[in-house]
Amino acid sequence: MSFKRIAIAGLGEIGKTVARKLAQGLPGLVLSGIATRDRAKAQAWLDREGISCSLVALDELPEHADLVVECAPAAILDQICRPMLNAGKQVMVLSASALLPRHDLIELARAHGGRIIVPTGALIGFDAVSAAAEGTISSVQMITRKPPNGLAGAPYLVANGISMDGLKSALCVFKGSARDAAAAFPANVNVVAALSLAGIGPDRTTIEIWADPAVTRNCHQIKVESDSANFTMAIENIPSENPKTGRITALSAIAALRKLGSPLQVGT
Ligand SMILES: NC(=O)C1=CN([C@@H]2O[C@H](COP(=O)(O)OP(=O)(O)OC[C@H]3O[C@@H](n4cnc5c(N)ncnc54)[C@H](OP(=O)(O)O)[C@@H]3O)[C@@H](O)[C@H]2O)C=CC1
Numbered sequence: 029m030s031f032k033r034i035a036i037a038g039l040g041e042i043g044k045t046v047a048r049k050l051a052q053g054l055p056g057l058v059l060s061g062i063a064t065r066d067r068a069k070a071q072a073w074l075d076r077e078g079i080s081c082s083l084v085a086l087d088e089l090p091e092h093a094d095l096v097v098e099c100a101p102a103a104i105l106d107q108i109c110r111p112m113l114n115a116g117k118q119v120m121v122l123s124a125s126a127l128l129p130r131h132d133l134i135e136l137a138r139a140h141g142g143r144i145i146v147p148t149g150a151l152i153g154f155d156a157v158s159a160a161a162e163g164t165i166s167s168v169q170m171i172t173r174k175p176p177n178g179l180a181g182a183p184y185l186v187a188n189g190i191s192m193d194g195l196k197s198a199l200c201v202f203k204g205s206a207r208d209a210a211a212a213f214p215a216n217v218n219v220v221a222a223l224s225l226a227g228i229g230p231d232r233t234t235i236e237i238w239a240d241p242a243v244t245r246n247c248h249q250i251k252v253e254s255d256s257a258n259f260t261m262a263i264e265n266i267p268s269e270n271p272k273t274g275r276i277t278a279l280s281a282i283a284a285l286r287k288l289g290s291p292l293q294v295g296t
Pocket residue numbers: 037038039040041042043063064065066067069086098099100101102104121122123124148149150151214215216218219222270272273274277
């Protein structure tokens with residue numbers, strides 16, 4: 029059996045969970061490299077976990093991997109994707125917000141026979157959305173409610189002087205397109221960027237973002253209207269140690285990786 033080599037870029041909340049699972053074993057896959065910022069910190073973590081894996085530079089990833097799981101800050105998406113896609117390889121992108129303005133990366137994948145995979149991540153129902161998109165979808169609307177600390181520090185809040193400190197009741201902080209939301213909240217609503225790519229695109233997909241001190245989970249509601257089905261979906265994500273990131277996100281990446289090596293694929 030030949031193993032597909034999987035590397036990880038970004039050893040944070042998502043990267044660590046994916047690394048652990050790959051080290052435990054996923055059929056047909058092997059953990060082949062990790063690219064991170066602070067190598068000493070990463071090595072100490074690997075030693076504690078008993079995981080043996082080379083630490084490599086971002087531009088060395090194509091030598092080490094057939095597929096890289098990108099789970100790093102949005103700002104370095106290009107540095108991770110470009111070398112891999114130039115080499116005709118695959119990148120699983122978690123920083124979906126950063127992908128919206130980077131259509132050139134999709135063109136690069138096309139030109140070199142590479143591939144960008146965007147897993148469902150912290151959201152739900154991309155099977156139904158992509159099926160409906162084979163017909164005609166008339167609208168995709170999303171409402172996100174997060175505890176204030178899951179939004180604090182977002183560029184849009186900082187630029188508009190909107191503070192999350194001491195918020196006593198729910199506040200709608202943004203209403204607009206997925207494209208604008210991704211730029212305004214790049215580390216907070218990757219979900220709507222991914223949803224837009226599964227469905228009708230970033231300009232027609234809309235979102236309201238609420239900071240709500242009454243919720244403890246990252247809550248997303250989605251309403252889709254189409255000529256094949258109307259549906260509503262909701263998910264309440266338990267935040268991980270990184271309050272912006274739901275625990276289910278890493279598990280979604282792992283489920284998508286498992287499909288790569290599986291003889292049975294369930295779901296679109
Ligand atoms: N698609 C989806 O549904 C979701 C996507 N996300 C997105 O996924 C990405 C990862 O999220 P998460 O794991 O929670 O983030 P974390 O902040 O927990 O981890 C990011 C990691 O990237 C590392 N890093 C920083 N700079 C570099 C660099 N130059 N080269 C390599 N690694 C670097 C950091 O290393 P160090 O520790 O050394 O600083 C850190 O460990 C984010 O963009 C996030 O917005 C999150 C949730 C849902």
